[in-house]
Amino acid sequence: MTEPASTATARSAVPADTTADALAAFTRRAALAAPTLAVAHPETRRSWLERIADRIEGSRAELREVAAAETALAEDRLDAELDRTVHQLRFLGAEGVRAAAAEVVEQGFLRRTRPIGPVAVYAAGNFPFAFSVAGTDTASALAAGCPVVVKTHPGHPETSAMTAALVGQALSDEASVDGAFAVVNGFDAGVRLVGDPAIRAAAFTGSPSGGRALFDAATRRPDPIPFYGELGSINPVVITSAALRERRAEIAQGFVDSFLLGSGQLCTKPGVVFLPADHEFEGLLRRAIRRRSANRLLTEAIASAFDASLGAATAVAEVVCTGGAGTVLKTDLATFRSAPQLADEMFGPAAVLVEVGRDRDLVDALSSIEGSLTATIHAEHEDAELARRLVTVATRIAGRVVWNGWPTGVAVNRAMHHGGPWPSTTSPLHTSVGAAALDRFRVPVVYQGVPDGLVPAG
Amino acid sequence: MTEPASTATARSAVPADTTADALAAFTRRAALAAPTLAVAHPETRRSWLERIADRIEGSRAELREVAAAETALAEDRLDAELDRTVHQLRFLGAEGVRAAAAEVVEQGFLRRTRPIGPVAVYAAGNFPFAFSVAGTDTASALAAGCPVVVKTHPGHPETSAMTAALVGQALSDEASVDGAFAVVNGFDAGVRLVGDPAIRAAAFTGSPSGGRALFDAATRRPDPIPFYGELGSINPVVITSAALRERRAEIAQGFVDSFLLGSGQLCTKPGVVFLPADHEFEGLLRRAIRRRSANRLLTEAIASAFDASLGAATAVAEVVCTGGAGTVLKTDLATFRSAPQLADEMFGPAAVLVEVGRDRDLVDALSSIEGSLTATIHAEHEDAELARRLVTVATRIAGRVVWNGWPTGVAVNRAMHHGGPWPSTTSPLHTSVGAAALDRFRVPVVYQGVPDGLVPAG
Numbered sequence: 019m020t021e022p023a024s025t026a027t028a029r030s031a032v033p034a035d036t037t038a039d040a041l042a043a044f045t046r047r048a049a050l051a052a053p054t055l056a057v058a059h060p061e062t063r064r065s066w067l068e069r070i071a072d073r074i075e076g077s078r079a080e081l082r083e084v085a086a087a088e089t090a091l092a093e094d095r096l097d098a099e100l101d102r103t104v105h106q107l108r109f110l111g112a113e114g115v116r117a118a119a120a121e122v123v124e125q126g127f128l129r130r131t132r133p134i135g136p137v138a139v140y141a142a143g144n145f146p147f148a149f150s151v152a153g154t155d156t157a158s159a160l161a162a163g164c165p166v167v168v169k170t171h172p173g174h175p176e177t178s179a180m181t182a183a184l185v186g187q188a189l190s191d192e193a194s195v196d197g198a199f200a201v202v203n204g205f206d207a208g209v210r211l212v213g214d215p216a217i218r219a220a221a222f223t224g225s226p227s228g229g230r231a232l233f234d235a236a237t238r239r240p241d242p243i244p245f246y247g248e249l250g251s252i253n254p255v256v257i258t259s260a261a262l263r264e265r266r267a268e269i270a271q272g273f274v275d276s277f278l279l280g281s282g283q284l285c286t287k288p289g290v291v292f293l294p295a296d297h298e299f300e301g302l303l304r305r306a307i308r309r310r311s312a313n314r315l316l317t318e319a320i321a322s323a324f325d326a327s328l329g330a331a332t333a334v335a336e337v338v339c340t341g342g343a344g345t346v347l348k349t350d351l352a353t354f355r356s357a358p359q360l361a362d363e364m365f366g367p368a369a370v371l372v373e374v375g376r377d378r379d380l381v382d383a384l385s386s387i388e389g390s391l392t393a394t395i396h397a398e399h400e401d402a403e404l405a406r407r408l409v410t411v412a413t414r415i416a417g418r419v420v421w422n423g424w425p426t427g428v429a430v431n432r433a434m435h436h437g438g439p440w441p442s443t444t445s446p447l448h449t450s451v452g453a454a455a456l457d458r459f460r461v462p463v464v465y466q467g468v469p470d471g472l473v474p475a476g
Numbered sequence: 477m478t479e480p481a482s483t484a485t486a487r488s489a490v491p492a493d494t495t496a497d498a499l500a501a502f503t504r505r506a507a508l509a510a511p512t513l514a515v516a517h518p519e520t521r522r523s524w525l526e527r528i529a530d531r532i533e534g535s536r537a538e539l540r541e542v543a544a545a546e547t548a549l550a551e552d553r554l555d556a557e558l559d560r561t562v563h564q565l566r567f568l569g570a571e572g573v574r575a576a577a578a579e580v581v582e583q584g585f586l587r588r589t590r591p592i593g594p595v596a597v598y599a600a601g602n603f604p605f606a607f608s609v610a611g612t613d614t615a616s617a618l619a620a621g622c623p624v625v626v627k628t629h630p631g632h633p634e635t636s637a638m639t640a641a642l643v644g645q646a647l648s649d650e651a652s653v654d655g656a657f658a659v660v661n662g663f664d665a666g667v668r669l670v671g672d673p674a675i676r677a678a679a680f681t682g683s684p685s686g687g688r689a690l691f692d693a694a695t696r697r698p699d700p701i702p703f704y705g706e707l708g709s710i711n712p713v714v715i716t717s718a719a720l721r722e723r724r725a726e727i728a729q730g731f732v733d734s735f736l737l738g739s740g741q742l743c744t745k746p747g748v749v750f751l752p753a754d755h756e757f758e759g760l761l762r763r764a765i766r767r768r769s770a771n772r773l774l775t776e777a778i779a780s781a782f783d784a785s786l787g788a789a790t791a792v793a794e795v796v797c798t799g800g801a802g803t804v805l806k807t808d809l810a811t812f813r814s815a816p817q818l819a820d821e822m823f824g825p826a827a828v829l830v831e832v833g834r835d836r837d838l839v840d841a842l843s844s845i846e847g848s849l850t851a852t853i854h855a856e857h858e859d860a861e862l863a864r865r866l867v868t869v870a871t872r873i874a875g876r877v878v879w880n881g882w883p884t885g886v887a888v889n890r891a892m893h894h895g896g897p898w899p900s901t902t903s904p905l906h907t908s909v910g911a912a913a914l915d916r917f918r919v920p921v922v923y924q925g926v927p928d929g930l931v932p933a934g
Contacts, residue, residue: 053868053872056872057868122890122891123891124889124890124891125887125889125891127887127889127891127892128891129890129891129892129893132871132872134904134905233695233700234695234696237691237692237695237696237700238692238695241898241899242691242695242898242902243898244903244904244905395926402929402930405930406929406930409923409926409930409931409932410511410515410932413590413921413932414511414514414590416921417919417920417921417922418921418922418923418924419921419922419923419924419926420924420925421923421924421925421926421927421930422925423924423925429583429585431582431583431585432580432582432587433580433581433582433583433585433586433587433922434585434587434922435587435920435921435922437920439919440699440700440701441699444700445702446592446702446919447592447702447915447916447918447919447920449920454920457905458905460905461875461897461904461905462875462893462895462905462907462912463871463874463875463876463877463893464875464876464877464891464892464893465867465876465877465879466876466877466878466879466881467878467879467880467881468853468867468877468878468879469879471860471864472860472863472864472867472879473867474867474868474871
């Protein structure tokens with residue numbers, strides 16, 4: 019769509035692709051809005067996010083219904099995602115006030131930050147609220163004081179249009195922010211957006227191939243811009259013999275719950291599990307999976323890509339169970355290392371068990387994994403020395419190290435880091451979730467001898 | 477050179493280009509050293525920087541003499557640069573301890589940072605100590621816990637070899653850091669280094685063309701790495717009528733001292749000055765410049781590039797004075813806007829005065845400047861409203877806003893930011909000077925439920 023539609027009409031009209039002219043008009047308005055947003059009072063910016071949160075909260079039932087129909091995600095999952103979306107709008111709004119006030123003073127120098135300018139946000143398909151039109155990237159950019167142009171995800175067009183309408187209504191209460199928010203639709207608009215001269219940074223959550231293409235476009239501009247891309251990852255898990263002995267059934271159930279969450283379509287899905295060969299895990303997994311019902315995947319494209327990656331993996335690994343809610347494969351470490359398709363993310367309900375000879379082989383196995391959003395360790399007190407080595411390796415390969423838990427479900431707080439070394443993200447120092455998410459959109463400036471009254475507020 | 481030479485032999489042997497094999501051996505050793513450095517005690521890492529500082533301090537006279545012969549920079553300037561280099565090694569060493577201890581704890585999550593891994597440092601030609609082999613990039617990477625491979629600058633090979641030998645000696649006192657530091661020489665080695673799989677980040681100070689080429693190489697890798705490039709800038713100055721009236725002679729002298737510092741070969745040289753047409757500035761500038769003696773530029777290549785850029789500028793602007801220590805040109809705002817060569821950095825002793833009609837035109841004039849490391853405002857109390865608008869514009873275009881002072885001379889402290897929007901840097905959120913310089917090389921990691929005793933120390 020080219021203008022936010024009203025909620026009354028949004029459900030019936032799937033928006034057309036945004037034309038080049040319409041996109042240029044949006045980015046021009048965003049560029050004009052940027053200086054106004056930059057000097058707006060931080061509490062004013064916070065109030066915008068509060069009003070967006072209020073509007074979303076107020077349309078919860080309708081949003082959930084439309085998203086469930088479009089994405090096949092369960093209503094309870096969508097309800098929890100709406101909670102998170104509303105929470106992160108309010109949380110990041112408050113963090114924006116904090117970020118605007120942060121300063122370092124020394125020797126007559128005053129260091130602060132300012133908003134980077136108009137931000138392009140690429141919505142994800144697997145979180146129609148929390149990583150979409152009014153998701154974490156939009157919230158952190160607005161909270162940082164930046165106009166936002168969102169490229170919507172084609173997997174949930176009506177949800178996107180409804181959300182955009184709610185954001186538009188929330189912002190229209192305040193005359194000063196014309197141009198602060200727009201959405202564009204369609205593949206071509208997405209490509210054009212990252213190259214638009216008015217755009218000063220871009221944030222993306224999606225596939226490795228899409229993310230790489232947009233990263234390349236952002237860095238090959240005459241004036242390169244920061245590109246914060248989260249491309250998903252394999253999220254390795256290691257389980258020691260002692261952990262299996264103490265908590266075999268509990269770990270099996272936790273693993274199934276985690277890798278099947280959202281039908282396995284989460285960036286933090288545990289995709290590969292390293293464990294000693296005598297794990298006696300298979301029966302437990304089969305039973306836990308059999309109790310779950312199958313869901314269709316988010317889109318036809320995702321379903322066929324999943325089938326292809328599963329087919330490639332099944333060609334080299336043994337099937338523990340398949341059909342129904344999910345698939346578990348099994349292989350040994352040598353095969354895993356020689357078959358790169360087993361270390362590729364399968365975006366859907368599948369995971370691979372990799373059997374190692376002894377506990378100490380877990381360290382080498384974990385080291386062989388590329389950069390990942392998370393790494394999970396299941397171990398016991400008696401594993402102290404092994405556990406220390408596993409944590410050290412996990413620290414090197416992942417942005418989040420999970421101990422005796424599961425990586426799915428990302429908390430929104432001041433300590434969170436949702437990122438990781440390449441290829442899990444394009445920008446290893448940055449996070450798309452938590453308070454630090456808005457640091458992506460604030461640029462440092464130091465004032466040398468400038469009288470206090472002249473330093474801009476925002 | 478392929479191995480740090482001893483100080484005794486360094487002066488007589490200009491090093492040969494580093495071969496591909498030798499470079500691969502250095503980066504392999506750096507990759508092997510990285511995990512050891514990462515878990516070294518932060519105070520141990522600090523002691524390495526202290527020992528490097530001690531060695532440089534201990535060889536001050538010899539270093540200064542060699543650098544003066546190679547660079548034509550004045551001995552007092554080099555002495556001050558050595559002070560700064562020693563200070564920043566000690567300062568960043570201490571900041572490394574602070575960075576390693578920094579954490580955010582919330583809801584069972586512990587957020588810390590870890591060293592990013594081996595760093596490629598590209599030495600600058602204009603600061604043979606402070607931005608060279610043991611300069612701010614090397615110091616911040618080592619302080620962050622990262623092995624460093626420095627590509628030396630061809631403009632001061634003996635100074636580089638001597639400094640590398642001193643660093644090598646300082647680090648050889650400690651058995652655990654084999655592979656933590658190496659230098660490579662030659663254009664080809666520089667290109668190869670940024671593409672080496674072991675390198676996890678790169679830092680560069682130099683020309684826009686060289687910086688862009690290396691940025692492109694870093695971002696086009698199969699596994700892109702962060703590239704922190706500082707490419708120089710035009711560093712605009714605005715002077716209001718009131719400031720001229722109150723401090724004309726003082727401002728003229730300050731401007732000449734600043735743009736001629738280091739023979740105009742500083743990234744922060746004020747290259748363009750916007751001021752009202754009735755400035756009566758020219759006689760003051762001529763006299764101040766005439767009192768200074770001319771110096772040769774750093775290298776033949778710099779001298780001929782400077783002549784070319786000066787020629788291009790002189791073709792469209794009027795000459796206020798030239799010859800001797802420096803050149804000042806003069807033009808009006810319309811000509812400045814229509815002649816892009818006037819907004820290009822001239823790397824040498826030259827600057828352009830741009831006359832505007834009235835004080836209020838200064839705001840538009842400043843807005844027309846691209847991203848810059850600094851922006852300087854000379855104004856008086858009575859300019860309050862104009863000054864506020866100038867500071868707001870300066871905040872948008874520059875990383876440092878200087879009030880009634882001059883941009884040359886970058887302080888090393890916790891508040892400093894030495895960076896700016898494109899094209900002054902490739903990475904607008906980062907600084908190469910000050911405490912935050914080492915944040916470029918520390919990657920966030922969050923620990924979820926991990927017992928305290930298992931979290932790595934470094």
